[in-house]
Amino acid sequence: MARQLDEQMAGRFPVGQRLRVLDVGMGQGTQALRLARAGHQVTGIEKDATMLAAARSALAEEPEGIRERVRLVEGDGRDTGVHFLPGSFDVVLCHGVLMYVDDPDPLLAGLARMLAPGGLLSLLVRNGDALALRPGLSGDWTTALAAFDTTAYRNRLGLDVRADRLAALTATLAGIGAPLHAWYGVRVFTDTAADGAEVPADVETLLAVEERAGRTDPYRGVAALLHLCGVRG
Template identity: 35%
Template sequence: MTDNASDVGVAVDGTHSSGPHRAATVARTAVVWDTLRTTLAGLEAGSSAGSAEPLSIVDAGGGTGGAAVPLAELGYDVTVVDPNPDSLAALERRAAESGVRVRALQGDTRDLADLLPAGQAHLVLVHSVLEYVDAPAASLADVVGITRPGGAVSLLAANSVAGVLHRALAGHLEEARRLLGDPEGRWGESDPMPRRFTAEQLVALTEQVGLAAPTVQGVRVFADLLPGRVFETDQQVGEQLVELEKVAAEHPALSGIATQLHVVAHRPG
């Protein structure tokens, strides 16, 4: 990955903006973006010496290409698999506007084995997907099937502990109590999120499907708790929040209250 990734103002969700909105977006995505850069650099270092082929990235559930297009702009071979044809159409428009090619395939995680060759991808993104699939372990096993030995899988999922905190801070104390004791991390039948995870559950999932050496960090520890006016004061505050998020992401206590949990694990090979 080239060194200009952080210079062009591109967040993991592909946002190119300025001002308070950009500061808030970068604060919410900087941790994931930095980890992806580090992961890809390691994969590049371990790839075949002298190979001119770019690394292959699959974004399972990548939607409109918020992560895929910026990665394609950096020279990677990116494929998005998503069940929504409208999202894929938006992806193709976004890629065209950016002057890059991203392959768009319609399907979900259970279709990966039929859509892509086994053991092809150097990196598979599974971001905000496991919360919604019927069988997370089976879906993740299908992801492992298209990941090459030595490749990596990046998981991003909602944190049930953060859900408890957010419901309590909103004054919904009974819902917070229910969520705290629910194995699916839900606060009730009207909860729009089908499932949330603890860090322990995500690590157990990766190990269950044969992935190794999972690392866990918190994403959006403070960014979702601060009022919007914090970002409107001055640019320095936004920059300070980004640096705070990076440190808090790996803090053993603070990472546990992050809105999302980011796990990177490798397929042995």
């Protein structure tokens, strides 16, 4: 999905422009550091102390020029209005966060307000239209049957979380002034791979297949995750 994000950023902004990026729920900072290495000014916000410590440790190992482009903030993505002025960012990332939020609409509205006009809102969410696929492919028929009528599920960490449906998120993005511009599927064929599985020898071919499927119907519609890109009007 990094390639998908880069594609959308390249399509929205002039080549070489140093973008102001907000990474909400940045985790260990992998995406934030990748974008800082590409020359962008990145602010990461994270409420989990362990994750924040890992991000700070990773940042400390970077060259000074990259460290100067990254700011780390301890906080909740729902409190962006406390930390930042409206319109402060060209790109806002919210990847792997919405599944932990019972009511995502206020969070998304707050993130949209952080965007400058023409800014890009990038979301990575669990696909609520395909929740039956993983248990179904693994032969867990009871869980698969129940998954058709809910957006609730238990993730691999054993946590009870929620998924989002494409139609509902499309309506939400339109309502907050950042209508959907593009969307992709993520982990179309690889979602059932075991945790810690060895990287296959033909990993480049695997990635090419996933990339192609993630932008092609009907495959993208049954992906484990959805990557949605909204643009602030």
